Amino acid sequence: MAQELYYEDFYIGEKFQSAGSAKVSAEEIKEFGQKYDPQPFHLDEAAGEGSFFKGLAASGWLTAAIVMRLRVQSIRVFGGMIGAGVEEMRWTEPVRPGDTIRTEIEVVGMRRSTSRKNYGIVRTTTLAYNQDDKVVLRSTVNFLAPLRNPA
Amino acid sequence: MAQELYYEDFYIGEKFQSAGSAKVSAEEIKEFGQKYDPQPFHLDEAAGEGSFFKGLAASGWLTAAIVMRLRVQSIRVFGGMIGAGVEEMRWTEPVRPGDTIRTEIEVVGMRRSTSRKNYGIVRTTTLAYNQDDKVVLRSTVNFLAPLRNPA
Numbered sequence: 242m243a244q245e246l247y248y249e250d251f252y253i254g255e256k257f258q259s260a261g262s263a264k265v266s267a268e269e270i271k272e273f274g275q276k277y278d279p280q281p282f283h284l285d286e287a288a289g290e291g292s293f294f295k296g297l298a299a300s301g302w303l304t305a306a307i308v309m310r311l312r313v314q315s316i317r318v319f320g321g322m323i324g325a326g327v328e329e330m331r332w333t334e335p336v337r338p339g340d341t342i343r344t345e346i347e348v349v350g351m352r353r354s355t356s357r358k359n360y361g362i363v364r365t366t367t368l369a370y371n372q373d374d375k376v377v378l379r380s381t382v383n384f385l386a387p388l389r390n391p392a
Numbered sequence: 393m394a395q396e397l398y399y400e401d402f403y404i405g406e407k408f409q410s411a412g413s414a415k416v417s418a419e420e421i422k423e424f425g426q427k428y429d430p431q432p433f434h435l436d437e438a439a440g441e442g443s444f445f446k447g448l449a450a451s452g453w454l455t456a457a458i459v460m461r462l463r464v465q466s467i468r469v470f471g472g473m474i475g476a477g478v479e480e481m482r483w484t485e486p487v488r489p490g491d492t493i494r495t496e497i498e499v500v501g502m503r504r505s506t507s508r509k510n511y512g513i514v515r516t517t518t519l520a521y522n523q524d525d526k527v528v529l530r531s532t533v534n535f536l537a538p539l540r541n542p543a
Contacts, residue, residue, distance in 0.1 A: 277457035280464060280472045293474050293536070301475045302457045306428035309453050313431060321431045323444050324452045327481035327531075380478075385444070 245319040247389035248361030251348050259343035260314040263307045265299055267338035273303040299336035304378050308369045311344040316365075318386050325362050328381035334371065341372040349381070353388075360385045396470040398540035399512030402499050410494035411465040414458045416450055418489035424454040450487035455529050459520045462495040467516075469537050476513050479532035485522065492523040500532070504539075511536045 244250075267286070274283030278300035281288035289297040313322055336342065350364030362383050369378040395401075418437070425434030429451035432439030440448040464473055487493065501515030514537050520529040 273457075277461045278464060279461065282472060293471060300457075300460070302453070302460045306424075306451075306453045306457065309451070310428045310430065313429060320444060321433060324483055326483070327478055329480070330478035332475055332477070 245317045246386065247319050248351070248353075248363070248386040249389050251351060251361075251363050251386060253348055253351060255348040257315045257344075257346040259311055259345065261311065262341050262343040263311060264341045265303075265307065265336055265338065267297060270297060270299045270303065270336075270338060273306075274300055278302055294335050296335075297338055299340075301332040301378075304332065304336050304342070304369065305330065305380075307342055308344060308367060308378055308380070311342070311369070312346060312365075312367065312382075315344060315346060318384065320387050323385040325383040325385050328364070328383065330378065330380040330382075332378055334375050334377045336371065336377050340377070342369050342377065344369050350383075354385065357385065359388055359391045361388060362386075396468045397537065398470050399502070399504075399514065399537040400540050402502060402512075402514050402537060404499050404502060406499040408466045408495075408497040410462055410496065412462065413492050413494040414462060415492045416454075416458065416487055416489065418448060421448060421450045421454065421487075421489060424457075425451055429453055445486050447486075448489055450491075452483040452529070455483065455487045455493070455520065456481065456531075458493055459495060459518060459529055459531070462493070462520070463497060463516075463518065463533075466495060466497060469535065471538050474536040476534035476536050479515070479534065481529065481531040481533075483529055485526050485528045487522065487528050491528070493520050493528065495520050501534075505536065508536065510539050510542045512539060513537075 282292040282294045283300045286297045345368045354360040433443040433445045434451045437448045496519045505511040
């Protein structure tokens with residue numbers, strides 16, 4: 242298990258390769274779609290064929306959730322990775338049944354929190370790739386990291 | 393069932409009240425946490441007590457997924473609501489077991505797509521409230537809407 246990181250352990254330009262990858266099944270796409278994004282192209286192959294996506298495709302929010310799991314696996318923050326907002330997120334390619342997703346994360350910003358004195362805010366960009374090395378999602382997301390030595 | 397909307401049907405300043413609401417259970421929080429955000433405060437009440445959240449709290453990505461379902465229920469786009477990116481998203485209060493979430497959506501921008509000639513891009517802000525009328529999530533998200541009369 243990787244070391245649990247404090248704010249002081251991060252630096253701008255630091256990169257985290259995916260600690261694992263995630264294979265996405267038709268079953269998972271449909272189950273998530275039924276629960277959270279019940280639109281035909283997330284539920285049914287035939288309905289997907291006649292849609293914008295020309296086939297069954299994962300909800301972008303399923304892709305985002307899978308990316309969160311990969312982020313949590315790839316960066317171990319002391320006390321947990323607590324989200325502090327999304328600056329931007331783009332879905333750049335559909336995620337299809339059978340795709341395997343991995344992430345590359347880079348630290349692009351760091352600052353002390355003004356409202357939470359014992360925390361810093363780490364800004365990261367994430368690129369999520371499929372098995373063909375196509376980017377399926379990119380995002381800029383902030384998380385809190387506790388200070389090792391609060392003043 | 394509400395009318396299915398084309399790009400031309402939307403206008404800036406238009407508001408959509410939540411077509412329904414979503415009650416969030418401890419079971420749903422834990423199930424989503426196990427699948428997509430396996431951190432103690434999303435999995436277990438006791439572990440949550442000792443954490444940043446001081447109790448079991450929903451993954452922000454579960455809240456985002458629930459908000460997507462409410463958005464799909466509240467705005468019916470012809471051919472489906474196809475995401476065209478998140479401009480910003482903030483989690484402003486924890487979502488707890490038993491909370492009931494509803495949304496208010498406002499159209500804040502509209503433009504024709506340059507890459508997809510038969511579509512326009514509708515930019516919306518969403519405020520998601522809990523049962524105490526506290527905002528738990530706010531976001532600015534774009535979706536595609538087909539032109540009724542492509543030139």
